[in-house]
Amino acid sequence: MNKGISVALLIVGVLLIVWGVSAFDSASSDVSQVLTGSPTNKAIWLLVGGIIAGVVGLFGVLRSGKID
Numbered sequence: 001m002n003k004g005i006s007v008a009l010l011i012v013g014v015l016l017i018v019w020g021v022s023a024f025d026s027a028s029s030d031v032s033q034v035l036t037g038s039p040t041n042k043a044i045w046l047l048v049g050g051i052i053a054g055v056v057g058l059f060g061v062l063r064s065g066k067i068d
Contacts, residue, residue, distance in 0.1 A: 006060025013054025020046030 023029060023043040032040045 003061065003064040006057050006064055009053050009057030010061060011057070013050045013052070013057050016046050016050030016053060018050075020044075020050055 020043055023046055024039050026040075026043075029039045029043050032038065038044075
């Protein structure tokens, strides 16, 4: 994987995690937690997507740093 793409995925992953935490702490998520017992789907998908993108990006950065 190209190192530039890996770095971009890592940055996008971190941004999605930050956005997901913000959505998790929002008022609509609080209302959803009171009514259903779980946070909003948006918050969950942002966190999951951020974790996946971050892990793939980190793996790509670490793998592309090796000298063949």
